[in-house]
Amino acid sequence: MHDGMPPAITFASVSKQFGAVVALDDVSFTAPIGSVTVLLGPNGAGKTTTVRLTTGAMLPNAGGIQVLGLNPLHDGDEVRRRVGVVPPKPAFYDQVTGWENLQFAATIFESDEVRARSAAERFGIDHALGQEVGGYSTGMRTRLALARAVIHDPEVLMLDEPTAGLDPESAKAVLELIKEMAGRGRTIVMCTHLLHEAEGIADQVVLMEEGSVRAHGDPRELARQYMPDPIVLLDAADRTSLDFIPELDGVLAIRWDGPLHVTIDDEDRIPDIVIEMVKRGVRPTRVEPLVPTLEDLYFEMQRSHRASV
């Protein structure tokens, strides 16, 4: 990330309605230059609308949007020239070849055939460029969509559910692209509802639900905010032997979710818990401090939001 520089994308109190349906309601967030921002949320959360508003393909009913210092409302053509988009269901002209589709994209993004060829090679679709796209598999289409999206080396790349329906190899290629482009200072925004995909690549997450941003920020900061107390996972050969755990000093809460999730006031309590288990003749099968995943964080944030509502 480039500290001190203005963000690549700024949404300030943005709302978008389709008739009576509120697609986005007072959405605010920023995506710093060179960062990977993951928009997390279930279907219908407003992630795709956010992408469409970013490029100016749609216009907001209220609020302000800045992309690379430009307003998509007034400078949409320039914004779209500097942004690449991989839509959720990449579509092409099926009756023409992959190469002809790329040539078309190269022309309208003022790129060239060398870059088009290079992008195709990068995503391993160059061998199929002579075939009509109508015969492509889902994975091949996504690879072609990725090649098309980076054909002009965009400063901002937006990927809307890029791994939906992909085989593991293609999904890995997508995640590698994200890391590689972020490493070159490009700003990435990825929409997904697959939490494991965002794990490890997200500099910040924006949790969206029903058109609103529930929370956003660095995943570690959010974990500290939403899951401030350490959790240790316990399991035993005989689970009833763990019934005494709530009585121990420092144990704040327990819940069975696979293993027993024990919320404690301090990580230093863990050795004491183990000693107590041994004393009571418990045969532990698992003792593991929980490092919160995005999935843990996601569900915790949802629980927290619903509790507040």
Place this chain on the structure above:
Amino acid sequence: MRWAMVKAVTRADLYRLFRTRDYWIPLVILGSMFFVVMPVLLLGSMALIQQQSSIVNQIGGIVGNLPDSIQQNIQGDSPTARASYAFAVYLLAPIAIIVPLTISSAVGANSIVGERERGTGEFLAHSPLKVSEIYIGKLLASLIPGYAAGIVGFGLYAVVVNLIVGPQLGGWFFPTAGWMLLVLWVVPPFIAIALALILRLSARVRSAASAHQASSLVTLPVILISYGVASGLLYSPVLSAAAAGFLAWIIALTLLASGAKSIKRERLLGVSADG
């Protein structure tokens, strides 16, 4: 307006059209029927029945009922030759309108709503193409097949007419000045008028099927008007044909100039632009 972008949109549409046999083969059959098969059957039959005096007399009667001003222009010594000339030049004239207009309408109706149905509209909406470039590109991609069909069909029709009727008139006589004016000056603006209306519909409706239904409602009156104009102009002095063409061009250019506003990026995405 960046013409390289317009050209790219037009070329992409034309590539796709020519690769889709299910789409252009019926259009070729339609053109062949009107420009070749029907004239061959009609004019060929007339050439074959020269010896049958009763039919020749009937045809002579039909030609005799045409206005004097037209009769003065009809060439040929025999009743059959005069009847063949009248059919070739006057009565088949409207085909010069129907075929290219139908072809352009069929292509145009699908052009914008088709992007939305395929999902390729999303790519266009996120691209740096200006809506005016998309509009002009789509317009040209719809006009070119119609105009090309009109020019090629007109050429084929000229060959057919000259080969069948020409020997009765002492040589090749077609195209006449009226036909040249019709094909090159009067037909193009009528196609443009129809397309200007059809592209607006294509940008607004939700499906290609709706676009085709709606476009037929637009095309039919335009065909009828242009049919009447075309038929009338062949009988009229060249000056009135030129004036009618000029008026049609003004209407066409006015409609085309305002047509780009019908394309909204949100509509390319399949989302109501009014939301």
